[in-house]
Amino acid sequence: MSTKSTSIFDFYGKPDFLTALPLSFQHVLAMIVGNITPALIISGTVNALAAKTGIASQGADAATLVQSAMFLAAIATLIQLFPIAIVGSKLPVIMGVSFAYIPTMSAIGSQYGLPGILGAQIVGGVVGIMVGIFIKPLRKYFPPIVAGTVVMSIGLSLYTTAVNYIGGGAGLKATAPELFGAPNQLIVGFATLLTVLFVGQFGKGIVKLSSILIGILVGYAIALPMGMVNFAAIGQKSWFALPALGQFPIEFHPAAIVSMAVIFIVNSIQAVGDLSATTIGGLNREVTDNELRGGIIASNMGSIIGAFFGGLPVATYSQNVGIVSTTKVVSRVVFMFAAIFVLIAGFIPKFGALMTTIPQSVIGGATIGVFAIITMSGVRLITQQEMTTRNTTIVGLALALGMGITAVPQFLANYPQWVSMVFGSSPVVIATIVAFTLNIILPKKSLVDEQKERDEIEAKREAKAAGK
Template identity: 40%
Template sequence: MSQDITDRPLEKGRKKLEKSSTKDNRSFDDERRLRDVNYLPPLRKAIPLGIQHVLAMFVSNAAVPLIIAGAAGLSGADTVFLVQMAMFVAGVATLVQTLGIGPLGARLPIVMGTSFGFVPVMIPIAASQGLPAVFGGALIGGLAMAVVGLFYKRLSVFFPPVVSGTFVLLIGILLLPVGFAYVGGGVGAADFGAPHHLLLAALVFFVTVAFHQFCRGFLSEAAVLIGILVGCAVAAPLGLLDFSKVSEASWFQLPIPFEVGLAFDPAAILAIALMALVTCAESIGDISGTAIGGAEREATDRELSGGVMADGLSSSFAALFGAFPQISFSQNVGLVALTGVASRFVVAIGGAFLVLAGLVPKLGAVVSAIPAAVLGGAVIIMFGMIASAGVKMLSRAAFNKRNMLIVGVSLAMAIGLPAQSGLYENAPQQIGVLLESGLIPGALASIVLNLILPKDPTEAVES
């Protein structure tokens, strides 16, 4: 009897350890499943996680058509049409990228949207030659990008880890000023930097970090969505949620191809096609960053080839419907790395929501009512995560003096040139806008230096 009493606490301790071990194993298995790109979480989790991706990119996706419409002097109705097409095309492109059609699509959790990289090139074309010239150039530029994707295996020598990693790092660094512009209330805000904007952004920032780091399961995975919802709840009684556009928006509108038209101007084609080719490095960097940050592995050649082809053909498709060139959205790459949810089906749900938003303008108007400062508190974390993903990619390249020079010169070109625009103010306009972007000179520097600098014969070949 005494033996039984003595053994009972030991037995209880053993069972407690087994239960704890089982719980830890289950948690590990859940985390491993979420890192699987082909895993579909329960819809009660997948749907809000998909909407979270839409919230992360919606305003940025709408910003490009608003900027270009202003440069082209379009009416309010034409501007609304461009924004609607931006949503619709981004949704279709996201579905192609995540679910795939034959060789098209990376089949990774990649959100597609309107590329900011083309804006400096498209503004002067829209202002002087009109939108048809922009869309004609984008149609050809998209096809050029698709050709790079088709022959990616042969052209991959241009994009080793030291190049693609540098490019992802540059994307994160160059996006950070955009994120902090949101924090201040948005570029052009009359009360930019007002205390209520800063406090809202800080609230979203700390709520997002707290849920991401100190919660587990769905609460951690949806940290960005929770942060944005808390920010909106606080902004509402302050009168910072403007729903006036919701009542003005129609309930349903079908996309109309060739509504704006196409014009094929050689100068416009050259400028946009050059930007499209350079943007291939951004696409490859985003695809690689998604695979590493989400699935914790390198992207395959098939994923890279299919992803770049999808970017290119989606951009050509966009031009037919009055939307601007498409690219994988870098902030969503950061969101995948932040949440650890790599399911492509979660992002496909977000793509379906974007298509719906494009067909039902009122839905888009609701999402666009989110204050810029609320988004700012979330995106600065995501942009920082993009830069971290770039550092992680660079860790796969040898840090010898050759590669350090490539990274250093690329950073110098990308950050230094835009800060001193007087250096190239007398250059031709097309050259000037390419240099002003920062991303193009940085990308070209990394590609060219990688090709011309001698490699150490003892160094292992980068893959």
């Protein structure tokens, strides 16, 4: 450990502010839209229930949930960077509200409102912490072939998100499908992508490392005269507001708790993939048992704390893991500044509103390459083990079922809604379960063993032929 290092490629390195600033800001830009979007979606769901039932406490102000999301993401990130006892991974990760929970939260919110979501979130967080505590004995069931499959499925599952963003966003596709994928959206999205690609391949020094930030700035500059940037939301926000501690009631409903607990278990296991991708891509080593335990506990602890602020469940952000893999920048100072920026946004709503003026096509163009890097990080993990028939079966079948089933929503339409929410909302869930199960039940064989089997078969065939 070098406490005097100023290197951005050293976790304990302390680069100067001007060096760390652009590198921190690109992490903020990569996560901010994803961090606030779940809050906007869930606020719409619970407010619809509140309007229907006339029970105001079931709903929530969208701006307040967004503010809570920013505050919680910052706190959760800082806990990961600066662990307290066994809580925290001490790895260069960015935390934020997770999209993975949206289907389950939407189902709970449409029936029990925000109080039901928050109650189920607290219990789910406790279940997730238990997974983290026992991750060391569980880890043997997640060798590189399984962890790599999970990481690869994360990257593959994010491609549609990036393409939706380039086209203008899923919201635009739903409300104004005739504008989705319009020439202006594609021009801005692909201009951003090409800028990131060009700067990343031909840039030097800090310019090269800030390729994603530069791409976003170029895309924003192109979008501005095209009328794609709307500043109205900034004027509607106040300059300062405290996080909403204790403003929302909390209720516990068994059905909501069970469905949420399942998602927390799956996402706690999925964290193995993100944390593995971080160490493989940024630190050139595998993640340790203590890092996994601390990271998973911190993530779930953050979700529990967040429930008291109206903050939704958090997880490590795969797009930021991708940035780490791309740039190799792992200095804790860089991530600390990013967390501070997000924390400021949690107290100054206008700051967060300014970030949301970035067109979604710009975000999509800037992140699709990042998602590709995540996929390849999974490939790197997978290829640490021999590509035997057994291992290729595990990877291929897990990805085939994961991607295939989620691509056909009708596949689970005749089953209870919770089945569709758990198994049909994300290919990562099914891919994880299939890879985990097959790795346990399929007999372990090396390439040498498989060649020996083929030789024995050939010898028996030749002996039989000679006997005739």
